[in-house]
Amino acid sequence: MPSGTRSFRGASVSGRRALAAIVLCLLATGALTACSPQGNAANKWMRDHPIVQSSSMHLDGCEAMCDPSVSAKIKDSATDDQVRQLARDSAQYLAGKNALSISLEYHSVTLFVEEDATTTSALADILIAITHDPAVTDGMVDTRGLDLVTTKAQLLPVYTAYSAGSPAPVSVRTSWGGDGFSLSNEAPQLAADGGAPTCLANANLLAVVGDLIADPEVTSLDASMCSDTNVGTIDIAAVTRVAVVLQPLAADPLLAANTFTVSVDGDLASDSLRTVTAASAGYGPFLDFLGALPGVTTYRTTADGTIAVSPVAAGQCAAVTTAIDAEPRPAGVSKVAVSCGSYGVYVNGDGTVPAQLGLVAALAALGAGDAAVPVYVSPTRLSLTPHQYTPVLGRQIVDAVIASGLWKTRPTEIAVFDRPTVFTVEWEAGGEASRATRSDATDPTKKLLADLDAQWTAQRLAQS
Numbered sequence: 001m002p003s004g005t006r007s008f009r010g011a012s013v014s015g016r017r018a019l020a021a022i023v024l025c026l027l028a029t030g031a032l033t034a035c036s037p038q039g040n041a042a043n044k045w046m047r048d049h050p051i052v053q054s055s056s057m058h059l060d061g062c063e064a065m066c067d068p069s070v071s072a073k074i075k076d077s078a079t080d081d082q083v084r085q086l087a088r089d090s091a092q093y094l095a096g097k098n099a100l101s102i103s104l105e106y107h108s109v110t111l112f113v114e115e116d117a118t119t120t121s122a123l124a125d126i127l128i129a130i131t132h133d134p135a136v137t138d139g140m141v142d143t144r145g146l147d148l149v150t151t152k153a154q155l156l157p158v159y160t161a162y163s164a165g166s167p168a169p170v171s172v173r174t175s176w177g178g179d180g181f182s183l184s185n186e187a188p189q190l191a192a193d194g195g196a197p198t199c200l201a202n203a204n205l206l207a208v209v210g211d212l213i214a215d216p217e218v219t220s221l222d223a224s225m226c227s228d229t230n231v232g233t234i235d236i237a238a239v240t241r242v243a244v245v246l247q248p249l250a251a252d253p254l255l256a257a258n259t260f261t262v263s264v265d266g267d268l269a270s271d272s273l274r275t276v277t278a279a280s281a282g283y284g285p286f287l288d289f290l291g292a293l294p295g296v297t298t299y300r301t302t303a304d305g306t307i308a309v310s311p312v313a314a315g316q317c318a319a320v321t322t323a324i325d326a327e328p329r330p331a332g333v334s335k336v337a338v339s340c341g342s343y344g345v346y347v348n349g350d351g352t353v354p355a356q357l358g359l360v361a362a363l364a365a366l367g368a369g370d371a372a373v374p375v376y377v378s379p380t381r382l383s384l385t386p387h388q389y390t391p392v393l394g395r396q397i398v399d400a401v402i403a404s405g406l407w408k409t410r411p412t413e414i415a416v417f418d419r420p421t422v423f424t425v426e427w428e429a430g431g432e433a434s435r436a437t438r439s440d441a442t443d444p445t446k447k448l449l450a451d452l453d454a455q456w457t458a459q460r461l462a463q464s
Helices: 013-029 037-047 080-094 117-131 155-163 188-192 203-214 236-250 284-292 314-326 353-364 391-404 443-463
Strands: 052-061 066-074 101-106 109-112 136-142 145-150 170-173 181-184 218-224 228-233 259-264 274-276 298-301 306-310 335-340 343-347 375-378 381-384 412-418 421-427 434-436
Touching: 037 052, 037 066, 037 080, 080 101, 080 117, 101 117, 109 117, 117 136, 117 145, 145 155, 155 170, 155 181, 155 203, 203 218, 203 228, 203 236, 228 236, 236 259, 236 274, 284 298, 284 306, 314 335, 314 343, 314 353, 343 353, 353 375, 353 391, 381 391, 391 412, 391 443, 412 443, 421 443, 434 443
Parallel strands: 066 101, 109 136, 145 170, 181 218, 228 259, 274 298, 306 335, 343 375, 381 412
Antiparallel strands: 052 066, 101 109, 136 145, 170 181, 218 228, 259 274, 298 306, 335 343, 375 381, 412 421, 421 434
């Protein structure tokens, strides 16, 4: 429950009457704001100040009781001393009012007032300094740090100026939206563990950030001194080039806790994503080999050493996968995952590529399009999800899986659709035990699942 709220569970008669009065107030006014005497009083108090241009009150939380928040806009004509005085007055007004919050906006920069007058005075000094800085167009100031908006050209100078010596986190961005360029030194993972809320600036990272900001093929940048740096580019060629630029940073021991990614348009879900790691320095020739394979359009690298190749046309799946299997993989590449439309296979040197491709060929012969039997094969799982399950198809799938032998070394899962829900039967590696992954199947579906398990058991025993 948010701070400043009270639960009415088990309330006395008088407490319930108070709650009823609040509800009646809401119904009568049609607005929550009329039911907060504290908020309304604070809003009136704020409006009475001669340097306040406008003031409004809204309510936060509203699970049991609501926390009033007053936002005031200060006149542009106000002097620095008047702004400081209003900040101090607001801090004194807040004292003892736990559920109330006040913010002051001056020249597009917002200050969140604290109850402690000394703290608020210090924040007001920062607010005023920012309003005199032509490089900052917008911002927020509170005890949690500074969040500033500037131009792309001024991003690095503004960050450097305000983060120098600041014990609180500093974030600088080109817009409040998620797109664009941003730079910060916030370290929430450290603060959560009782450590410092910021981390030390890395000169190498700052130098690369400066180069990326000036790079015309870089479309977005979200860089943190403490954790992730994500770069967006105009195309796949630029992704490859920027990955090389990021490589020395990934190999820097002082940045071992950071991750570095680059993709087209900064899309972390894109097939173009490259996760740059210390090990990926040796990926270059292998990635060049992948890019030259007929049928390979994009590939992505991940932090766990996986290279995902997709999409490969189904007709080229066997040739591409076999070629990858024959090519020595660099150290650090745990596996290559190949996506061929409805079929997903992998290469990691375990000798199962022929069995995987044989299973794909057998399933492809059972149907395509809406009648396809998609399969995903990984070192730890074999998963089949036919689009249109029938008992006959179930028996054919079991025959193909048992013949592949892949079930001996990993769990196998076959799906039976009872739309819109998917019910599956899963067998352990070796196929000796099974379980239904849901218990709310209809009677017809239960029969399908039982028949599928019986078919599996019969074929497994026959294979043995």
